[in-house]
Amino acid sequence: MGNSLACFSPKIAARSSDSTSPAHRDASPPRPSSSASSTARRAASALPGSTSNKKNKKKMETAASASASAAEAGELCRDALIREQAIAAVMLLKQYQSGGGNENGDSLRLFSRSTSTSALFPSVSGKSGVKQSVPRSSTSRRRSCSDVPLPPLPQVLADEALEADGVETNRFVLVHGGGYGAWCWYKTIALLRQGGFKVDAVDLMGSGIRLTDTNNVNSMAEYVKPLTDIIDKLGDGEKVILVGHDFGGACVSYLMELYPHKIAKAVFLAAAMLKNGQSFLDMFSLQEGPSDLMRQAQIFLYGNGKDQPPTAIELDKARLEDLLFNQSPAKDVALASVSMRPIPFAPILEKLTLSDANYGSIRRFYIETHEDYAIPASLQEAMIKSNPPEKVFHLKGCDHSPFFTKPQALHRFLTEISKIS
Incomplete structure (x- = not known):
């Protein structure tokens, strides 16, 4: 039964390995299937110390910074x-x-x-130093599409x-x-x-x-x-x-x-x-x-x-x-x-x-x-x-x-x- 469970998701195998006997931990684990390996790579990329997660975090921080700049402008x-x-x-x-x-x-x-x-x-x-024209009107009235925004x-x-x-x-x-x-x-x-x-x-x-x-x-x-x-x-x-x-x-x-x-x-x-x-x-x-x-x-x-x-x-x-x-x-x-x-x-x-x-x-x-x-x-x-x-x-x-x-x-x-x- 233990060998059968080892063929499932690596996440489950990692959690269950703590409860196995020392003898079983010394035994060579079965080779996971290719789909299981892919799942493992995705799971590993989500860990806090992974390179991929660092890139995602950096992207999120950049997006948040841009959003804050736009809101401030x-x-x-x-x-x-x-x-x-x-x-x-x-x-x-x-x-x-x-x-x-x-x-x-x-x-x-x-x-x-x-x-x-x-x-x-x-x-x-x-913050970028680029001038932005101020809207001419606070009205919500319909505007013509021909009224192209003019430079400052x-x-x-x-x-x-x-x-x-x-x-x-x-x-x-x-x-x-x-x-x-x-x-x-x-x-x-x-x-x-x-x-x-x-x-x-x-x-x-x-x-x-x-x-x-x-x-x-x-x-x-x-x-x-x-x-x-x-x-x-x-x-x-x-x-x-x-x-x-x-x-x-x-x-x-x-x-x-x-x-x-x-x-x-x-x-x-x-x-x-x-x-x-x-x-x-x-x-x-x-x-x-x-x-x-x-x-x-x-x-x-x-x-x-x-x-x-x-x-x-x-x-x-x-x-x-x-x-x-x-x-x-x-x-x-x-x-x-x-x-x-x-x-x-x-x-x-x-x-x-x-x-x-x-x-x-x-x-x-x-x-x-x-x-x-x-x-x-x-x-x-x-x-x-x-x-x-x-x-x-x-x-x-x-x-x-x-x-x-x-x-x-x-x-x-x-x-x-x-x-x-």
């Missing part, structure tokens, strides 16, 4: 993101508390070049150093859309300024931090007065690139007619690009049907009484995210929800006079947003077809607020447009 990224959001919020709050802009409160005070982008777009390094901002700016050199003009004037304010351009301002451009972004009448009652703005000329003040102060031969978003496109067209010799180029960003005799309201006639979402979001205000025509339009805050910010980061949606103002109604109804000699003499460019629910891509394309610009750029996976959703892609397009000769 992830924690650094999360910490940097929280720090980014906190700094941006504090900077915005200080601007509002200070009254913003110049002594007349005409415009939102812009971030200094030394702090703006480093605070808003930080990058962190893991310092690297981008290093690659585009002195990008404003050699251009016709290095000065941009950013014109916000209806209900927005200069605050919406904060990322674009930071990026352009880091590239060496001069940037102005103003609050139009009744917008942003301007205390003017929107219901009392009765014409386009009155609405764009802060913008004409900037153009009027330009020196002889000095030109600007106007960028208009949404209703700001109509404002840009109005300025193009008034100041053809002071505007080098005009950029329409998901904006109304009107023809002679059209109003902003007329633009929507190019659509097959009104947007249900837009109609549901509109709230008419009657500053002169309900028996009189509406004086302004407010957008329902509960529908803002779906209408204007369906792809935007959560922190920017929060900023917009407390900053949006009503839109004066009279300028929306005003039909513009646009001549070939003035408006038509300025180079126009259009930047189209493909996931836009306020001015849908189909309506943008209808305007482009009706009134063709020099060149069209496309922001795929972008909502109606590209300065929030695709700030770096927008910056690249604006830089490219500035360099077109």
Whole structure:
């Protein structure tokens, strides 16, 4: 029976050998089968002192170390993101508390070049020393697969150093859309300024931090007065690139007619690009049907009484995210929800006079947003077809607020447009 047991697993034989008689231990053990030898080798490799076990232990330690490094880097990224959001919020709050802009409160005070982008777009390094870009948004909202992760901002700016050199003009004037304010351009301002451009972004009448009652703005000329003040102060031969978003496109067209010799180029960003005799309201006639979402979001205000025509339009805050910010980061949606103002109604109804000699003499460019629910891509394309610009750029996976959703892609397009000769 003892010889029969010895033919089984070597583990059993090793344990049972302690209980056998001395005479039996002296006897030559039977030769194990090849399968038993293989089992024995595997069992031996698992012993603490074996070479194989040392290798496995080393692999496990290496994997554990890599996992810990990844966890630490992830924690650094999360910490940097929280720090980014906190700094941006504090900077915005200080601007509002200070009254913003110049002594007349005409415009939102812009971030200094030394702090703006480093605070808003930080990058962190893991133990390996490789910089990792911090996520732009804490939102879990669906993102387009076309939104390829970009390199850290310092690297981008290093690659585009002195990008404003050699251009016709290095000065941009950013014109916000209806209900927005200069605050919406904060990322674009930071990026352009880091590239060496001069940037102005103003609050139009009744917008942003301007205390003017929107219901009392009765014409386009009155609405764009802060913008004409900037153009009027330009020196002889000095030109600007106007960028208009949404209703700001109509404002840009109005300025193009008034100041053809002071505007080098005009950029329409998901904006109304009107023809002679059209109003902003007329633009929507190019659509097959009104947007249900837009109609549901509109709230008419009657500053002169309900028996009189509406004086302004407010957008329902509960529908803002779906209408204007369906792809935007959560922190920017929060900023917009407390900053949006009503839109004066009279300028929306005003039909513009646009001549070939003035408006038509300025180079126009259009930047189209493909996931836009306020001015849908189909309506943008209808305007482009009706009134063709020099060149069209496309922001795929972008909502109606590209300065929030695709700030770096927008910056690249604006830089490219500035360099077109």
